[in-house]
Amino acid sequence: MATNISKPGRVGTGGARRSEWRSIANFTLHGLGFVGSTLLMTWGLFFLFFLALGGFSFDGFIHQLNNLTSRYVVADAARTGAFLNMFAIAHMILSAAIITFRRDRILPERKSEGERHHG
Template sequence: MATVLQPLHVERKIDYGYFLYFGLHFAGFMATTLLMTWGVFALFFLLIGSFSLDGMMNHLQNMTSRYLAADGPRVNQFKMIVGVVHMVISGAIMFFRRHAILPRDTGRRERHA
């Protein structure tokens, strides 16, 4: 008589701790990307100000006075330009930091292998 082997059903438990770890790691990735993006904006204003604080403040004051004097559609257009530039810079920074999106947890693979 032949023996029929039943396949083993191994229940895999969801590792909620790892999901929380990944969430914290990804939040840190997004926060540092945001700070780097703001740093690129600050570097841009330093660049157009000839890398001097006085020049940068003069350009910011000029932009502020024009922004406050602008009408509604012009302000919306400016906000759209800043938003698109922010998204492009953030996307570029994320592309070059894509290796840091996933946490490096070699110990987890060894434990559950």
């Protein structure tokens, strides 16, 4: 039975393709992690906003959410649309601010030349 054993230090076309796919997968996973963590931080800021409106108590927080939902449910289409636009703009502004503060983490860290040959 023949086995395909590559020698250390020798990179064939299969190894180069595998390395490319690893790099693409690493970059994609890092990007998805960055977007996901930014989204969670933005939602956390909305949570903190309603918590602050409620006087930093759980009862006040729930009261503020109840107030918001009761007004949203009875609103007509124009008011609902205006609310959704306001929410989207606030979400974009908060996301842009968080991305600005985290801009050094957008791209994955590059390995130094010595680390590339060992990995």
